[in-house]
Amino acid sequence: MKKGASRCVALVPLAPLALGSCLGVLCAVWGWGLHLGVFGALAALLFLVRRNWILAAGLGCLVLCWGIHRERLGTQAEGEAWFHANGRGEAEIEGVVVRLRNGAGFLPRGVLLVTKNKHNPKPLRGCLIAVDELPEDIIPGDYLGLKGRTFFPAVPRNPAEFDRGKWLRSHGLSGELRIQSHQALKGWRISLALRRMAWIFRMELRSRIVTGLEEGSAGTVLIRGLVLGERSEGGNYYGAFRKSGTMHIFAVSGLHVGLVGALAWALIRIIRVPRRWGLLAVLLIIWIYAFVTGLNPPAMRAAFMASVFLAGFFIKRKPSLANSLLASLPVVVLLDSYQLGQVGFQLSYVVVGMIILVAPLLTRLLQPFLDGDPFLPPRLYTPGQRGILTVRRYLGGLFVVSLSAWIGSMPLIWYHFGIITPASILASVILVPLVFVILSVAFAGSLLGVVWEPFQVGANQGNSFLAETTYHIAEKVASIPGSHFELEKAGGWSGDILIFDLWDGDAAIYVGAGEGVLIDGGAPDQFRRVVKPALERSGVAPLSIVLTHPEKGHAGGLVRALERYSPRRVLLPVRQANSPVFNQLLAASLEMGSELHFGEAGARYKLGDGAEIEILRVANEETGSRADDRCMVMRLHWRGWRILITGDAGFDTEQEILGSGIDPGCDLWVMGRHRSDHTGTIGFLQAADPRVIIAEEDRYPEAERVPERWAEAVEQSGIELWRQGETGAVTIKVSEQALELQSIRNPNKRRVLRK
Numbered sequence: 076m077k078k079g080a081s082r083c084v085a086l087v088p089l090a091p092l093a094l095g096s097c098l099g100v101l102c103a104v105w106g107w108g109l110h111l112g113v114f115g116a117l118a119a120l121l122f123l124v125r126r127n128w129i130l131a132a133g134l135g136c137l138v139l140c141w142g143i144h145r146e147r148l149g150t151q152a153e154g155e156a157w158f159h160a161n162g163r164g165e166a167e168i169e170g171v172v173v174r175l176r177n178g179a180g181f182l183p184r185g186v187l188l189v190t191k192n193k194h195n196p197k198p199l200r201g202c203l204i205a206v207d208e209l210p211e212d213i214i215p216g217d218y219l220g221l222k223g224r225t226f227f228p229a230v231p232r233n234p235a236e237f238d239r240g241k242w243l244r245s246h247g248l249s250g251e252l253r254i255q256s257h258q259a260l261k262g263w264r265i266s267l268a269l270r271r272m273a274w275i276f277r278m279e280l281r282s283r284i285v286t287g288l289e290e291g292s293a294g295t296v297l298i299r300g301l302v303l304g305e306r307s308e309g310g311n312y313y314g315a316f317r318k319s320g321t322m323h324i325f326a327v328s329g330l331h332v333g334l335v336g337a338l339a340w341a342l343i344r345i346i347r348v349p350r351r352w353g354l355l356a357v358l359l360i361i362w363i364y365a366f367v368t369g370l371n372p373p374a375m376r377a378a379f380m381a382s383v384f385l386a387g388f389f390i391k392r393k394p395s396l397a398n399s400l401l402a403s404l405p406v407v408v409l410l411d412s413y414q415l416g417q418v419g420f421q422l423s424y425v426v427v428g429m430i431i432l433v434a435p436l437l438t439r440l441l442q443p444f445l446d447g448d449p450f451l452p453p454r455l456y457t458p459g460q461r462g463i464l465t466v467r468r469y470l471g472g473l474f475v476v477s478l479s480a481w482i483g484s485m486p487l488i489w490y491h492f493g494i495i496t497p498a499s500i501l502a503s504v505i506l507v508p509l510v511f512v513i514l515s516v517a518f519a520g521s522l523l524g525v526v527w528e529p530f531q532v533g534a535n536q537g538n539s540f541l542a543e544t545t546y547h548i549a550e551k552v553a554s555i556p557g558s559h560f561e562l563e564k565a566g567g568w569s570g571d572i573l574i575f576d577l578w579d580g581d582a583a584i585y586v587g588a589g590e591g592v593l594i595d596g597g598a599p600d601q602f603r604r605v606v607k608p609a610l611e612r613s614g615v616a617p618l619s620i621v622l623t624h625p626e627k628g629h630a631g632g633l634v635r636a637l638e639r640y641s642p643r644r645v646l647l648p649v650r651q652a653n654s655p656v657f658n659q660l661l662a663a664s665l666e667m668g669s670e671l672h673f674g675e676a677g678a679r680y681k682l683g684d685g686a687e688i689e690i691l692r693v694a695n696e697e698t699g700s701r702a703d704d705r706c707m708v709m710r711l712h713w714r715g716w717r718i719l720i721t722g723d724a725g726f727d728t729e730q731e732i733l734g735s736g737i738d739p740g741c742d743l744w745v746m747g748r749h750r751s752d753h754t755g756t757i758g759f760l761q762a763a764d765p766r767v768i769i770a771e772e773d774r775y776p777e778a779e780r781v782p783e784r785w786a787e788a789v790e791q792s793g794i795e796l797w798r799q800g801e802t803g804a805v806t807i808k809v810s811e812q813a814l815e816l817q818s819i820r821n822p823n824k825r826r827v828l829r830k
Contacts, residue, residue, distance in 0.1 A: 089401040091133025096405040099140030144412040154202030154249025158227040202249040216267035218260035232576040232803030234568035235612040287532030294539025318553035320499020328373035429483025477503040498558035570806035581628030589683020591617035596632025619644040623722030625657035648707030686713035725749025729759040772800035
């Protein structure tokens with residue numbers, strides 16, 4: 076066994092360094108204290124005395140990475156504690172921009188390093204924080220004075236909701252600042268000069284590769300994604316790539332760096348540059364590509380790995396891909412120890428490692444296919460036979476690498492994303508060569524376009540066709556039965572009704588009756604982040620939408636739903652309102668040709684599957700500026716059950732209903748909260764007489780909290796109260812015999828109502 080270990084170390088001498096680096100970070104995460112550092116240092120000294128340099132270096136890496144990551148974790152935790160204590164209060168912070176993203180995508184626009192200026196809160200000094208809505212002219216290295224509201228995301232409360240808090244911690248960020256105003260301070264940070272220059276080059280390349288194309292078009296979005304790894308736009312296109320298992324073609328990492336290196340080597344062979352100088356040129360081109368794509372961690376990992384591998388050829392030693400892989404790991408971890416817990420890092424190393432282990436075995440199995448006729452000498456092959464053999468070997472090599480990568484990536488993709496994609500083996504064989512062509516055309520067009528711009532425009536238009544072709548291929552592959560399997564772990568949900576739990580007092584409800592109905596859609600950002608992913612993950616698309624009242628936090632998401640689902644019917648609470656978002660929704664409904672209805676008290680609207688919405692109250696008069704007073708109160712009748720939906724109605728609306736003599740009786744009451752009035756008066760509560768109330772609740776603003784005295788009164792009256800601050804979103808299964816409620820945040824919380 077001792078000889079086996081020695082042989083293993085001899086074959087991959089850098090394994091102890093890589094293993095020690097990973098274990099050091101993990102020990103810091105597990106909370107191991109100072110005794111680990113002392114023990115590790117003593118063990119390293121012992122191995123040094125015995126002249127076992129490799130194991131000593133491995134233990135040294137363990138201690139070093141443990142100490143560095145422990146310090147980083149402490150700084151992050153101290154900053155996060157400050158964010159929790161500050162809640163969503165206002166703050167003024169000075170810092171330097173260290174990272175940026177293009178556009179206002181799903182993730183934060185940038186990362187700010189809080190300076191140790193005495194004006195900054197002491198716990199935040201030296202912390203990294205996420206910031207949104209930075210101006211377009213900001214670049215890395217700029218010093219900024221920011222004013223805004225602090226925020227740390229709660230745990231996911233809705234199906235398929237992205238765990239933003241977990242993402243922040245995995246990147247070493249202490250919290251988020253939602254900017255209200257900013258001020259550019261004098262000077263910029265010299266230590267970020269390289270990253271600053273890289274961003275400038277990236278923005279230039281970003282513009283050049285789509286010159287002559289319409290901004291926001293499919294070609295523009297896909298080219299920027301394929302060449303630069305940019306995914307801040309075009310979410311409608313990525314579903315096909317996800318289901319076909321080819322999202323990796325949008326990650327500027329090992330695949331792209333390898334393709335760029337292959338392109339560079341092909342050009343160098345054409346112009347007959349000597350081998351040693353050619354290798355240096357390939358390395359230079361690889362690092363230039365990593366540079367112009369913004370020096371992102373995946374590109375830098377791959378560039379460093381390629382550098383170590385190609386250095387073996389340069390010094391005339393047989394290179395080892397395994398040692399190249401392991402040599403990059405300690406460097407990457409030391410520069411950013413948080414990468415070890417990130418999905419991209421794990422996929423990069425596991426996939427390359429699996430290719431190293433599995434590809435030779437698969438190649439041997441496919442050898443009869445890859446070789447020519449064993450009884451015919453190669454020099455006697457005709458040109459056609461040589462061509463066929465070359466194509467067979469090329470396709471066989473692609474298949475071997477694709478299958479090896481799939482074997483390595485599938486467990487991680489299943490765990491993190493809840494999907495299995497057998498079709499990715501075939502799709503990668505088809506799409507990878509296309510990506511190679513797209514990269515080649517993009518770079519050639521950008522270089523030659525400096526001399527003659529029409530060439531740039533023509534190259535980009537051709538590239539647009541190729542990029543859209545990749546999408547259509549991915550779409551076709553994803554539509555093949557058995558191409559992918561979604562798992563419930565990915566955030567799917569089952570039920571007939573889903574009551575979302577949104578923040579800031581906003582709301583959205585999906586009812587699965589008929590062709591699907593979306594009642595309110597939250598704010599635009601909430602629809603994009605929460606509502607749309609949940610509906611898509613369960614494969615539903617509402618073809619009817621209903622608005623309870625003309626307010627942005629309810630109507631804004633419905634505007635996006637109109638664009639996304641093209642619903643056939645739209646039901647609005649009023650004919651006119653001062654709300655710009657409501658007017659936008661009304662205009663978009665008319666333009667799209669949807670069947671438009673305006674609520675009328677006493678009217679009933681059939682939804683299909685025996686369900687219908689009964690309108691109990693509408694308000695056609697504008698009451699000051701309070702949209703909450705214009706709520707359309709409705710009751711859903713389905714399979715013998717009555718579900719009351721009051722939106723953000725308050726005291727005046729409840730009294731109006733009681734005074735009209737309308738019976739608001741129900742089995743279940745779904746209620747929001749009026750921002751400036753009391754909701755859920757005792758008289759209305761007694762008239763409605765629900766068995767369960769699902770009450771919207773948020774910590775901020777204070778008006779969105781459920782009053783404790785009211786909650787006690789509800790419980791004393793024998794009504795069960797589900798506070799969404801505790802339950803998160805709620806799913807409801809509707810049958811003739813029962814209503815089954817289940818909390819998303821706490822799956823063990825269930826309630827069955829029977830007739």
